[in-house]
Amino acid sequence: MKIGLDMMGGDFAPAEAVKGAVAFLSENNNDIQIVMFGNKPIIETELSKFNFSEHRYTIIHTSQVIEMHEHPTKALKEKQDSSIAVGFKMLASGEIDAFISAGNTGAMMVGALFSIKTIEGVIRPTIGAYVPREDGSLGLLLDVGLNADCKPENLNQFAILGSLFASQILKIENPKVGLVNLGEEEGKGNLLAQAAYPLLKENKQINFIGNIEGRDILINKADVMICDGFTGNVVLKLAESIYDIVKRRNINDEHFNRFNFEAYGGVPVLGVSKPVIIGHGISGENAFKNMINIACKMIETELTGKIKSSFIGI
Amino acid sequence: MKIGLDMMGGDFAPAEAVKGAVAFLSENNNDIQIVMFGNKPIIETELSKFNFSEHRYTIIHTSQVIEMHEHPTKALKEKQDSSIAVGFKMLASGEIDAFISAGNTGAMMVGALFSIKTIEGVIRPTIGAYVPREDGSLGLLLDVGLNADCKPENLNQFAILGSLFASQILKIENPKVGLVNLGEEEGKGNLLAQAAYPLLKENKQINFIGNIEGRDILINKADVMICDGFTGNVVLKLAESIYDIVKRRNINDEHFNRFNFEAYGGVPVLGVSKPVIIGHGISGENAFKNMINIACKMIETELTGKIKSSFIGI
Numbered sequence A, B: 001m002k003i004g005l006d007m008m009g010g011d012f013a014p015a016e017a018v019k020g021a022v023a024f025l026s027e028n029n030n031d032i033q034i035v036m037f038g039n040k041p042i043i044e045t046e047l048s049k050f051n052f053s054e055h056r057y058t059i060i061h062t063s064q065v066i067e068m069h070e071h072p073t074k075a076l077k078e079k080q081d082s083s084i085a086v087g088f089k090m091l092a093s094g095e096i097d098a099f100i101s102a103g104n105t106g107a108m109m110v111g112a113l114f115s116i117k118t119i120e121g122v123i124r125p126t127i128g129a130y131v132p133r134e135d136g137s138l139g140l141l142l143d144v145g146l147n148a149d150c151k152p153e154n155l156n157q158f159a160i161l162g163s164l165f166a167s168q169i170l171k172i173e174n175p176k177v178g179l180v181n182l183g184e185e186e187g188k189g190n191l192l193a194q195a196a197y198p199l200l201k202e203n204k205q206i207n208f209i210g211n212i213e214g215r216d217i218l219i220n221k222a223d224v225m226i227c228d229g230f231t232g233n234v235v236l237k238l239a240e241s242i243y244d245i246v247k248r249r250n251i252n253d254e255h256f257n258r259f260n261f262e263a264y265g266g267v268p269v270l271g272v273s274k275p276v277i278i279g280h281g282i283s284g285e286n287a288f289k290n291m292i293n294i295a296c297k298m299i300e301t302e303l304t305g306k307i308k309s310s311f312i313g314i
Helices: A015-027 A040-047 A072-078 A083-092 A105-116 A152-168 A191-202 A229-248 A285-300 A303-310 B015-027 B040-047 B072-078 B083-093 B105-116 B152-168 B191-202 B229-248 B285-300 B303-310
Strands: A002-006 A033-038 A057-061 A098-101 A126-132 A138-142 A176-180 A207-212 A224-226 A267-270 A276-278 B002-006 B033-038 B057-061 B098-101 B126-132 B138-142 B176-180 B207-212 B224-226 B267-270 B276-278
Touching: A002 A015, A002 A083, A002 A285, A015 A033, A015 A040, A015 A285, A033 A040, A033 A083, A040 A057, A072 A105, A083 A098, A083 A105, A098 A285, A105 A267, A105 A276, A126 A152, A126 A229, A138 A152, A138 A229, A138 A267, A152 A176, A152 A191, A152 A224, A152 A267, A152 A303, A176 A191, A176 A229, A191 A207, A229 B229, A267 A285, A276 A285, A285 A303, B002 B015, B002 B083, B002 B285, B015 B033, B015 B040, B015 B285, B033 B040, B033 B083, B040 B057, B072 B105, B083 B098, B083 B105, B098 B285, B105 B267, B105 B276, B126 B152, B126 B229, B138 B152, B138 B229, B138 B267, B152 B176, B152 B191, B152 B224, B152 B267, B152 B303, B176 B191, B176 B229, B191 B207, B267 B285, B276 B285, B285 B303
Parallel strands: A002 A033, A002 A098, A033 A057, A098 A276, A138 A224, A176 A207, A176 A224, B002 B033, B002 B098, B033 B057, B098 B276, B138 B224, B176 B207, B176 B224
Antiparallel strands: A126 A138, A126 A267, A267 A276, B126 B138, B126 B267, B267 B276
C-alpha cells in the first residue's frame, strides 16, 4: 500500500507533514509505504531529525510548489513539476494508491476531477467535515463548500456517499441520514430541501430519518447530515469559531476541546475514482497522521470500489 | 402610547406575560399603557398576585385562543375572537400602537401581512435575531426563517431594514452590513450571494463591508448580517443549541450565558406598517418585558416611519 503525501502543502510545510508521516510510520506496520512529493533536500533535512528506517518511504523530488492563493487551473497547467501535479500523475497511473495534501484546495480539486475523474453516475463529488458530538462520537456534515449551489439529486447522492464513508470509515452501522432543514416536519424548507426530501425518503441505499434542524447538528440525532455547500460551509466555520472562543475564554471542556477541527485532518473528496484527501492549511503533525490513517482505511475497506458499486445504474 | 400584548401566547400563558407586563410597568413611567388581550378572569387572577395601579393597563377579553400548532390562515379565519385576531384588529384601527405575542408564529405573520400590510416598496418583510458578541454587544442576523428562498433584491432590502433597526433600536451608529458567505472575496458564493453582492455594494443607504464567513458571525465584524432565511434559521438554531450544551456541561461563562436567546425576547417583523413583535414560545418574564421595551423604542424612534421613508421610490 503506497500513500502519496504532498510535503509542500499547508502553512507549516514540510516540517509538520514530515512529523505526521514519521508519527504514522512509527505506529504502523511495514506494509504501508509513504511516497513523499516535494523538495528532496529540504524533506531529507527534516527527516534527518528523526531516527527511522529508510525503506518505509520514498521521496519524489519536485521542483515547483503551487502556493495557497494561486489560481488552481492555471497553476496546475503551468507547474507540471509541482508536488500536486506530480502526485496526481502518479495516482492516475497507479503508482500510488491515495494522495493527500494540505495545500491549495482548488488545485487539489481540479487535479482530482481532471486526472482521476469522477465516478460514473456521480454528478458532483463532495467534501464533508466531521462534527464532534457530546457522546464522544463523530458525525459527518456534507457538503461543506465544494458545491455552493445544489440540485435535489446532488443532495441525494451526497447522502449515499456520506453513508458509505460513515459505515466504512467511521464504522457507524446503518448510519442515520438527516436533511438539514429549518423545520422538522416533511414539507418544510426552501425549494431545494422540499424537493430533496422525497428523493431521500425513497432512496433504498440510505437510512433516512427525515429533517434535522440547526439545533440537532451538534447532538447525536443523525450521523450523516446533508445540505448544500453554502449552508454547510457557514455551519462548519461557525462551529470552528466556537473552539476559538472557548480557548480565548480559557474554558477547558472535554467536549469543546473536540471542536478543534484541525486535529481531525481532512475528509476525503467523496465521489472521485481514487482516494484523495484535502487537509486544512493549518494542518499539524496530528492532522497529517490522521489523514494518512484515513487514506489507509479507505484503501483497506475498498471504499472507492463500494461507491462505484453503489452508483452502477444510477 | 398603548402597547398591545397577547396574554394567551407562549408556553407559560398567561402567567409569564403578566409577570413581564408588571415588571415593565414598575420600571417605566405613566405614559405607557399596556392593553392585554385574553381571558379576562384568568388574567385578573394572575394580576391580583401583584400590587400595582389599575390605570396602567386595560384588559380586552377574548374568548378564543389560537394554539401553537394550528394552521395560521384557517385559525385566524375561524377564531375571530382570539387574542391574536382581536389584537391585529385594534392595531389596524389605531387603538393600539404595537402588538406583541409569543403565540403561533404563523398566525402572527398572517395577521401582520393581512391586517396591517407590508410597507410600500418592501417585497418581503423579514425577521431577524440578535447575535451576542464577545465584546458584550449585540449583532443582528436576518432573515432567520421567514423567507426560506430569497432573491438578491430581498437580501438588499433586508440590509436596509436591518440597518435601520440596528441604528435606531440597538443604537449602533452607521452599522456595518456583512453578507454571510462561504468566502471573503468578492465573487465568492452561491448564485444568490454572488448576485446580491453588487446590489449591496451599490446601495447608498447602508454601510456594506463585504462578505463575512461563518467564523465571523459570533464576533464583532458586522453589525447586520444578511442571509437567506434557510441559512439564517440553521445558524440561529445551531447558536441556540450551544447554550444548551454549555448548560449541560456546567460551564458558567459570562459570554456563553448570553447565548440564552430566550432572554432577548422577540425581534420585530421588519417591513410591515406597524410595530409587531413575535416572541419565542418559551418566553418568560424577562423576554416579555424586553419585547415591551423594544415595542416602546420602535414607537419612540418612529422606526416604522423611517422605514417607510427609506422605501419611498424603491
